[in-house]
Amino acid sequence: MSETLTVPEVETTAPEPGPKRLFIKTYGCQMNVYDSERMADVLRPLGYAPTDTAENADFIILNTCHIREKAAEKVYSELGKLRLMKEARAAAGAGAMTIAVAGCVAQAEGEEIMRRQPAVDIVVGPQAYHQLPELLTRTARARGERIGADFAPHEKFDAMPAVRGVEGPAAFLTVQEGCDKFCSFCVVPYTRGAEWSRPVADVLAEARGLAEQGVREVTLLGQNVNAYDGAGPDGAVWTLAKLARALAGAPGIDRIRYTTSHPNDMSDDLIAAHGELEALMPYLHLPVQSGSDRILRAMNRKHGRAKYIDLIGRVREARPDIAISGDFIIGFPGETDRDFEDTMGLVREVGYASAFSFLYSPRPGTPAATMGVQVPADVALARLHALQALLLEQQSAFNRAQAGRTLDVLFEKKGRHGRQAIGRSPYLQSVHVEDADHLIGRIVPVRIEHGQQNSLKGRLADTSLKQPRSASAASGNQNGA
Numbered sequence: 001m002s003e004t005l006t007v008p009e010v011e012t013t014a015p016e017p018g019p020k021r022l023f024i025k026t027y028g029c030q031m032n033v034y035d036s037e038r039m040a041d042v043l044r045p046l047g048y049a050p051t052d053t054a055e056n057a058d059f060i061i062l063n064t065c066h067i068r069e070k071a072a073e074k075v076y077s078e079l080g081k082l083r084l085m086k087e088a089r090a091a092a093g094a095g096a097m098t099i100a101v102a103g104c105v106a107q108a109e110g111e112e113i114m115r116r117q118p119a120v121d122i123v124v125g126p127q128a129y130h131q132l133p134e135l136l137t138r139t140a141r142a143r144g145e146r147i148g149a150d151f152a153p154h155e156k157f158d159a160m161p162a163v164r165g166v167e168g169p170a171a172f173l174t175v176q177e178g179c180d181k182f183c184s185f186c187v188v189p190y191t192r193g194a195e196w197s198r199p200v201a202d203v204l205a206e207a208r209g210l211a212e213q214g215v216r217e218v219t220l221l222g223q224n225v226n227a228y229d230g231a232g233p234d235g236a237v238w239t240l241a242k243l244a245r246a247l248a249g250a251p252g253i254d255r256i257r258y259t260t261s262h263p264n265d266m267s268d269d270l271i272a273a274h275g276e277l278e279a280l281m282p283y284l285h286l287p288v289q290s291g292s293d294r295i296l297r298a299m300n301r302k303h304g305r306a307k308y309i310d311l312i313g314r315v316r317e318a319r320p321d322i323a324i325s326g327d328f329i330i331g332f333p334g335e336t337d338r339d340f341e342d343t344m345g346l347v348r349e350v351g352y353a354s355a356f357s358f359l360y361s362p363r364p365g366t367p368a369a370t371m372g373v374q375v376p377a378d379v380a381l382a383r384l385h386a387l388q389a390l391l392l393e394q395q396s397a398f399n400r401a402q403a404g405r406t407l408d409v410l411f412e413k414k415g416r417h418g419r420q421a422i423g424r425s426p427y428l429q430s431v432h433v434e435d436a437d438h439l440i441g442r443i444v445p446v447r448i449e450h451g452q453q454n455s456l457k458g459r460l461a462d463t464s465l466k467q468p469r470s471a472s473a474a475s476g477n478q479n480g481a
């Protein structure tokens, strides 16, 4: 084996133009050559194009082989040279160089490599090459660099006007951006960057501004909103639950919602808040994506089926009437009939009030996009239809079960017919009520008459809220005269 660093004999398709250079040195067998190609493939969407010298590379991978004697010592010798190169580059201010060790030596001696050669940033075994984008992005973030996102989120919020114009009594309020979860099908960690939370004071100020414009309900937004950890005015880090408690006491804000959440960030205090805060609406959107542990692992979700079901049980203990919503991806690479049945079983066990379900489609740059076994399109579609039929059945049953109840409805807009108004129940259902257009912007009790697949119909429960038709007709006559 040559001691000089040479370009691997890897045939790749034409690289997308990108500012970053990737050098892979491949040792050993054809299997490693193949793996080097795959590594180049998964890194190409991040803007890495192959280069033929280590000296000008931004990212160097030694794809190692353990079969020959003293293989590990040769790798350490190579790493010694790379360390000098890395230091020289840093001293020249030419940007960071990332060094990874892959292959069998990495698998066998991962911890030892990191201990003996601190210049190594990443050690990745042969079964984890699909995680290279995640590992590389984490390494860049640890150095304070951002991959795929061109400016920090706080700059965006700083540059936006302090007062927003809003229409209607319900508004979104972004409190968090980015994601550190790296689900294998999702581009968000690369495009939006690391999880970042707005300071509490900024969120409360925006909520006050919204309330002054007549907003009664705020939906706190974030790619991982329940990972919220904003700086509080008291110098402490505030959780989403603590933020919700502060907002619940803010004048004018009567309703709080939040979306989208990750099961791993569903903390005890947030679950407790659902039982304690009247303003926190009894609705939780908690995506699970699959009911199969095997697929959840391939998705890199970092939670299993049992944990998700346990969380739902705990949330329901805190707030028994809570409406659960979810997200599902059907036809993820490698999904078998058995995996799909696990998903159907989970849906039956949880019982959803609403849900979003999608066919898997590869997103360039994500590890799943290069996963081998794709599910045939007709099979995936048939599974999606079966899942959606079950979810719609559950949604209809949940809506029908509201008949006869009196629910507080926040009226948001006029309906299509006459003086009809449309509002939202606490469970986020759309509620249609006749003769209620004078109540837009108010929260009023509505007697639910029946529930349909996508909405509820009801009538005003409090007679004092009803505006006589004659009054409106009289007013119309005056206007006309």
Ligand code: SF4
Pocket (backbone or CB within 6 Å): 179, 180, 181, 182, 183, 186, 187, 188, 189, 223, 224, 262
């Ligand atoms: S699916 Fe959600 S949790 Fe997973 S990486 Fe994307 S934004 Fe993050």
